[in-house]
Amino acid sequence: xxxxxxxxxKKVVLRNYVDGFPKESDMKVVTDxxxxxxxxxxxxxxxxxxxxxxxxxxxxxxxxxxxSIEFPSFVLGSQVVTGYGVAKVVVSGHKDFKVGxxxxxxxxxxxxxxxxxxxxxxxxxxxxxxxxYYTGILGMSGMTAYIGFYEICAPKKGEFVFVSAASGAxxxxxxxxxKLTGCYVVGSAGSDEKVxxxxxxxxxxxxxxxxxxxxxxxxxxxxFPEGIDIYFENVGGAMLDAVLLNIRNLGRIAACGxxxxxxxxxxxxxxxxxxxxxxxxxxxxxxxxxxCSKYRKFEEMVVQHLKSGNITYVExxxxxxxxxxxxxxGLFNGKNVGKQLVVIARx
Amino acid sequence: xxxxxxxxxKKVVLRNYVDGFPKESDMKVVTDxxxxxxxxxxxxxxxxxxxxxxxxxxxxxxxxxxxSIEFPSFVLGSQVVTGYGVAKVVVSGHKDFKVGxxxxxxxxxxxxxxxxxxxxxxxxxxxxxxxxYYTGILGMSGMTAYIGFYEICAPKKGEFVFVSAASGAxxxxxxxxxKLTGCYVVGSAGSDEKVxxxxxxxxxxxxxxxxxxxxxxxxxxxxFPEGIDIYFENVGGAMLDAVLLNIRNLGRIAACGxxxxxxxxxxxxxxxxxxxxxxxxxxxxxxxxxxCSKYRKFEEMVVQHLKSGNITYVExxxxxxxxxxxxxxGLFNGKNVGKQLVVIARx
Numbered sequence: 001x002x003x004x005x006x007x008x009x010k011k012v013v014l015r016n017y018v019d020g021f022p023k024e025s026d027m028k029v030v031t032d033x034x035x036x037x038x039x040x041x042x043x044x045x046x047x048x049x050x051x052x053x054x055x056x057x058x059x060x061x062x063x064x065x066x067x068s069i070e071f072p073s074f075v076l077g078s079q080v081v082t083g084y085g086v087a088k089v090v091v092s093g094h095k096d097f098k099v100g101x102x103x104x105x106x107x108x109x110x111x112x113x114x115x116x117x118x119x120x121x122x123x124x125x126x127x128x129x130x131x132x133y134y135t136g137i138l139g140m141s142g143m144t145a146y147i148g149f150y151e152i153c154a155p156k157k158g159e160f161v162f163v164s165a166a167s168g169a170x171x172x173x174x175x176x177x178x179k180l181t182g183c184y185v186v187g188s189a190g191s192d193e194k195v196x197x198x199x200x201x202x203x204x205x206x207x208x209x210x211x212x213x214x215x216x217x218x219x220x221x222x223x224f225p226e227g228i229d230i231y232f233e234n235v236g237g238a239m240l241d242a243v244l245l246n247i248r249n250l251g252r253i254a255a256c257g258x259x260x261x262x263x264x265x266x267x268x269x270x271x272x273x274x275x276x277x278x279x280x281x282x283x284x285x286x287x288x289x290x291x292c293s294k295y296r297k298f299e300e301m302v303v304q305h306l307k308s309g310n311i312t313y314v315e316x317x318x319x320x321x322x323x324x325x326x327x328x329x330g331l332f333n334g335k336n337v338g339k340q341l342v343v344i345a346r347x
Numbered sequence: 348x349x350x351x352x353x354x355x356x357k358k359v360v361l362r363n364y365v366d367g368f369p370k371e372s373d374m375k376v377v378t379d380x381x382x383x384x385x386x387x388x389x390x391x392x393x394x395x396x397x398x399x400x401x402x403x404x405x406x407x408x409x410x411x412x413x414x415s416i417e418f419p420s421f422v423l424g425s426q427v428v429t430g431y432g433v434a435k436v437v438v439s440g441h442k443d444f445k446v447g448x449x450x451x452x453x454x455x456x457x458x459x460x461x462x463x464x465x466x467x468x469x470x471x472x473x474x475x476x477x478x479x480y481y482t483g484i485l486g487m488s489g490m491t492a493y494i495g496f497y498e499i500c501a502p503k504k505g506e507f508v509f510v511s512a513a514s515g516a517x518x519x520x521x522x523x524x525x526k527l528t529g530c531y532v533v534g535s536a537g538s539d540e541k542v543x544x545x546x547x548x549x550x551x552x553x554x555x556x557x558x559x560x561x562x563x564x565x566x567x568x569x570x571f572p573e574g575i576d577i578y579f580e581n582v583g584g585a586m587l588d589a590v591l592l593n594i595r596n597l598g599r600i601a602a603c604g605x606x607x608x609x610x611x612x613x614x615x616x617x618x619x620x621x622x623x624x625x626x627x628x629x630x631x632x633x634x635x636x637x638x639c640s641k642y643r644k645f646e647e648m649v650v651q652h653l654k655s656g657n658i659t660y661v662e663x664x665x666x667x668x669x670x671x672x673x674x675x676x677g678l679f680n681g682k683n684v685g686k687q688l689v690v691i692a693r694x
Contacts, residue, residue, distance in 0.1 A: 270620055273587070273614070274583065276632040279417070280633050282630070283629070286627050
């Protein structure tokens with residue numbers, strides 16, 4: 001491609017703000033154009049987007065604007081939806097990036113994106129692994145698991161670990177980290193297929209299908225007769241309430257998401273918070289972005305484990321930008337098995 | 348008094364387990380006897396109790412037994428209610444304690460107590476201050492404020508601090524610590540008299556009577572237009588829910604009690620926990636007992652501030668063991684102004 005060339009640029013935009021569960025029709029794919037040129041004297045780059053990450057937090061950005069600085073609402077209409085993705089630099093105004101560099105970072109849900117501040121991009125160090133891994137296990141999902149488990153939960157060998165949404169992009173890795181640490185780990189998921197995956201593929205000690213449990217407290221008591229030391233919280237609501245009834249003294253709860261609550265008009269009430277006092281529990285919300293300096297350490301650790309076969313990984317890949325709205329919406333119905341991502345182009 | 352002598356020993360016992368709000372009639376004062384002698388070859392001591400601390404957590408111990416190891420239920424009938432108190436050693440089988448030593452620790456709500464393990468007692472280093480202070484500002488209430496504020500909340504100058512139950516034993520000290528740190532501090536309390544105390548005596552920047560506020564969220568928005576960095580949580584329930592709507596990024600919540608919830612059959616639901624994720628908030632339960640090694644450092648700091656007049660302290664003193672049940676019950680109706688304690692004897 002020639003610098004300065006004008007190309008068609010398909011992109012996903014938000015048509016309206018979302019109440020309740022998002023639908024495919026809340027988004028649409030439109031065709032715009034892009035000039036493959038960065039503004040004069042700018043340090044911007046233009047990237048060709050390859051793989052897009054579908055993440056539950058994006059639901060928060062689909063709601064009507066409030067004062068949130070961390071998760072600002074998407075702009076309706078012509079402005080593209082953004083999220084983490086893997087991309088290739090095709091035009092560069094920045095001395096640290098050259099054409100052909102593979103990068104990970106916040107990009108647009110479109111074929112080509114102008115990245116005004118390339119300093120936010122991370123260069124991909126291991127292109128010998130599947131590039132798509134950098135949307136998940138080697139990207140923000142992986143960092144979420146790594147920071148949440150090792151930094152926030154400070155696990156010790158022999159501790160009892162519970163992971164909700166355990167077959168998802170973050171949960172599957174948390175479970176494997178827990179096993180590598182010598183913990184006992186149980187996961188919950190929303191289908192028998194996923195439960196099997198947890199036990200057979202990801203080496204969880206036990207797992208249950210929360211949709212088949214009449215009483216989540218009883219399910220946790222069955223799986224953890226001695227209680228829970230660490231809860232990796234991905235769902236919130238009733239599951240959190242049940243965990244609080246089973247948490248042990250000095251328990252830790254790492255909270256990176258509460259996906260069960262994003263689509264509710266009024267969030268469920270959590271009644272058992274008194275156990276945070278009685279059991280001296282620490283519950284901590286976090287985003288991997290606050291821990292960027294640890295990315296390379298995390299990347300090298302996971303790459304080694306992937307290469308040696310100690311860690312495995314399951315992806316759910318949607319083909320083509322047109323399939324992106326469906327893929328994102330599917331997250332909230334639990335349709336995906338493993339990390340949900342969209343491939344726009346493979347190189 | 349002569350060692351070996353048998354004396355009458357009035358004590359407070361629990362008549363029945365409590366549902367809902369405790370009443371005076373849930374307890375009674377009975378007269379037993381005590382022999383002023385420790386068992387042969389034991390290292391026990393006998394103490395004469397001087398001041399008893401009334402603490403909200405005691406309500407948890409008045410409930411029907413469950414599996415709680417940290418807060419075991421009191422035994423009904425003849426066994427004395429226990430809690431923190433200030434006492435004087437009158438018989439000693441322990442080499443580190445001599446007759447006349449003044450101590451702080453868990454003792455019985457009675458005139459004389461046998462302390463089987465005196466290693467749990469802390470010697471009082473500053474008898475030049477009012478001894479009663481060691482039930483509160485120099486005792487576990489003070490340690491709760493100190494550990495919760497400095498260790499759990501890690502405050503920085505200029506941060507916005509909110510304290511609930513702010514005129515109580517813990518809250519009044521948290522507010523003063525916050526001012527000494529250069530924070531902006533607002534307290535809530537349950538009467539106009541207490542609100543005045545916060546503003547006039549304890550130097551809070553602002554305060555409000557939560558019973559007069561129709562909308563706690565609006566009250567907090569009025570007091571904290573820029574939001575809350577630190578919440579010192581003493582009450583739980585609706586107040587916690589409102590704080591979660593006003594917490595800032597990287598906010599911290601130190602939870603040492605949820606007194607609004609202790610007397611409810613079904614605790615209130617807290618709906619806004621998603622903000623723990625969105626704002627990366629840390630909420631941490633703690634008990635001062637886990638931090639005993641810091642007691643002397645805390646004691647010296649507070650003693651210096653008391654002597655220099657930088658810190659002030661308000662007590663609500665009930666006279667005589669007979670008044671102890673009323674004093675304890677009063678905590679849950681907000682009757683006390685400042686630290687509630689009971690004096691049994693002054694020396």
